[in-house]
Amino acid sequence: MIKLFYHPSPNPLKVALFLEEAHLPYEMIPVDTRKGQQHAPEFLKINPNAKTPAILDGDIPVFDSNAILLYLAAKHQLFLPVENDQNKAQIASWLMFIATGIGPYCGQAVHFKRFAPEPKEYAVNRYDFEAWRHWNIIEAHLKGKAWMVADTYSIIDMSLWGWARMIPVILGDDAWDKLPNTKRWIDSINARPAAQRAEALKTQHEFTIAVDDAAKRHLFPSNARLGL
Ligand SMILES: N[C@@H](CCC(=O)N[C@@H](CS)C(=O)NCC(=O)O)C(=O)O
Numbered sequence: 501m502i503k504l505f506y507h508p509s510p511n512p513l514k515v516a517l518f519l520e521e522a523h524l525p526y527e528m529i530p531v532d533t534r535k536g537q538q539h540a541p542e543f544l545k546i547n548p549n550a551k552t553p554a555i556l557d558g559d560i561p562v563f564d565s566n567a568i569l570l571y572l573a574a575k576h577q578l579f580l581p582v583e584n585d586q587n588k589a590q591i592a593s594w595l596m597f598i599a600t601g602i603g604p605y606c607g608q609a610v611h612f613k614r615f616a617p618e619p620k621e622y623a624v625n626r627y628d629f630e631a632w633r634h635w636n637i638i639e640a641h642l643k644g645k646a647w648m649v650a651d652t653y654s655i656i657d658m659s660l661w662g663w664a665r666m667i668p669v670i671l672g673d674d675a676w677d678k679l680p681n682t683k684r685w686i687d688s689i690n691a692r693p694a695a696q697r698a699e700a701l702k703t704q705h706e707f708t709i710a711v712d713d714a715a716k717r718h719l720f721p722s723n724a725r726l727g728l
Contacts, residue, residue, distance in 0.1 A: 502526040503556040508702035511565035512553035514662035520694035534708035536718035566599040569655040581650040590649040594656045605630040606670045642681035
């Protein structure tokens, strides 16, 4: 059975959604990143990058959310519309856009808005601007479309959903008013039973909520250089 190394945050949620949609049997293994469990030597053997998610498929480790989605989709021939070159190109382009743009810029926007010490105006401005720029590209792409690629629900929608759930946290409470196509799209995923089961995974374990000084030492090891 697949082992899903999980924390209730955007990247692991994408993989949980795939596993639920595909009805693949899996065991959720909690990794409490606020307690530093991502740095445990046993976990580093599965994900040397010390982040969630990762999976063990039998004895095969796979890490990085988008790599896991591709691996599982290709292995099970599910949610991967690559029948023609047009669709192949779209899948590759949007997956990389999410992996290198949406994910990192949204993550850094939240980091600087919520966790960075002052002065931070320059960094907040840059990452908020870039996060908005990326979501506005998605918003324009989803105009008149139900799904991101090939008129069908795919790993691209699942990958994007992980971060889209967090849009009010990333961009502000009124952000949905400015992203109506993206809101229509996420509502249709949120209504899916698999999405609700993926969201409910967090109730299976008491994950640490507080981001106190101890948690920050685990999450942001770069702070140590500044004596923070
Ligand atoms: N590129 C990686 C990023 C993974 C990532 O940043 N995971 C976060 C949760 S969304 C995490 O584990 N954070 C804890 C840490 O950075 O120590 C992916 O897509 O899986």
